Amino acid sequence: MSNLVVGIDIGGTKIAAGVIDSSARVLARYISKTHAGQPPDDVIAATVEAFHAVLAQAGLQRGQVAGLGVGFGGHVNGAAGLILTSSNLPAWDNYPLRDHLQARLGVPAILENDSNCAAWGEYRFGAGQGSRHLCYVTFSTGYGLGVVIDGKLYVGATGTAGELAHTVIHPDGPLCACGKRGCLICYTAGLGISRLVRERLDRGEQTLLRELCGPTPARVAGEIVVQAAERGDRVAQDVLAIAARYFGIGLSSVVQMFNPDRIVIGGGLAHVKHWLVEPGLVALRENIHPVLHNSAEIVYSHLWEDAGMIGAAVLAWESKI
């Protein structure tokens, strides 16, 4: 059997595909601008294109790869091969993505949540190696969590364990896209930062962000807020301080509930150390019970943006598809 697998990470801003060997080396890559927030037909078309593109780039035929591992940024029941819900698009509800891709591509496939894939990638080949109970958090547009317990990926009864972003932190807080109030994601990660900035703009506060992203932006990229903060903008600095604090409070829940021996921090915003991660780690310490101080080693990702793609491929390969 081939030791090559295609890994595809269908995330919140792009689709990343790679051909991965059994040492987790990436032999070819392809990026598509399609993302998990789009309708199923568009995502499937882009995934099929990405699959063929990486094969061509690696000079391989379809028969030369053992299969496909897919990570998806949404609620996934991996065992059933289903997307449970995604991006508030009803077309994704209970969507059998694994089987559709298998049928379209003619190779066996596995499907798993993207943070779970990344956790597994880091555990097997990245910053999680040697840990026993590992929590991987992805701090980017969303705030995802993947959990490895006793050396096994833990996904829970219906595949959605580690639903950190939508744990409630302010029961009377603002309405979240999920229909509840005061979820953690209202206050942190890209989605929370965007909401907090729009709230300040609506209130008429004076800020560089009005120039940088217009008076009524639909989405504000975290990177722009960091730029404004670096230029001394107080509103941007305040928003990042809030986002950092709630990032740390989220980590505190992870520590309190799972008591891991290691936490790996990945995702695009994990690079924003001064404004986000460092104050976030202070908030983590302030919000865990003293008995848990220093209970977990906290490290940065090693695989970074490849974590999901590599993890999906490794899961496919290890499932012996």
Add this chain to the structure above:
Amino acid sequence: MSNLVVGIDIGGTKIAAGVIDSSARVLARYISKTHAGQPPDDVIAATVEAFHAVLAQAGLQRGQVAGLGVGFGGHVNGAAGLILTSSNLPAWDNYPLRDHLQARLGVPAILENDSNCAAWGEYRFGAGQGSRHLCYVTFSTGYGLGVVIDGKLYVGATGTAGELAHTVIHPDGPLCACGKRGCLICYTAGLGISRLVRERLDRGEQTLLRELCGPTPARVAGEIVVQAAERGDRVAQDVLAIAARYFGIGLSSVVQMFNPDRIVIGGGLAHVKHWLVEPGLVALRENIHPVLHNSAEIVYSHLWEDAGMIGAAVLAWESKI
């Protein structure tokens, strides 16, 4: 080897001891008013007394039991046999309770957190039988959580997984005994109810509770608040509504993080269905992501106040001490 074990549950209000056989039948019982909030010497003396009392009651000699299982209401590292912290009494910090009891009693012993013991008791012989990923919550003076994952007790890296009571729910909330702000336990379970009532009394609110527990009570028992609520007292009803809501929010974190297939609810306040559990389950549903609705079966304890004692005994017996 004997199929009899002594199980002792050192809880927040009492010590309960029993002789347990390998079918989890309780052959003899003894209750002491000493509790985990007292200093180590007092707790050890009462535990030794309870051990001898149940043996005598069952007509057994020390050599006729295989060992001792101890559940303790505090932070425990079971693998090391240590109490990590308890009740803000520094004398308990890193206290080697298991070894002290082994030395005093001359039988092998195991030590585990009381909620973890109860979770294991329910999983093996109670309302958790047949589940795979089980969360047991004890809703009494405190708000404890024990977790069984894939049929194994999950205690985390340092023994303190499932530290539900001290997850932060209002980062700017009132100061908790643990030194943090706005822990869940400030708003629910016996400790939270007591704090909420004292807050209302301090504010001078008109309530039957002033008569029932005096104007400046150190602790207000949940049962008294339930009595006042039943007599139509609005303050008592408000406090119970808050406690019920945060009980449900706590359950929502459990569901979001662990995605169990079953939750078992035990502890003294779990009997208060109208005022606490039923509105709590409404709050649970309101505070989980819709994809998790109906993901877990929710049932009441079968072993109730015996859960910790039986679970401790079963852990001892299964550890083949």
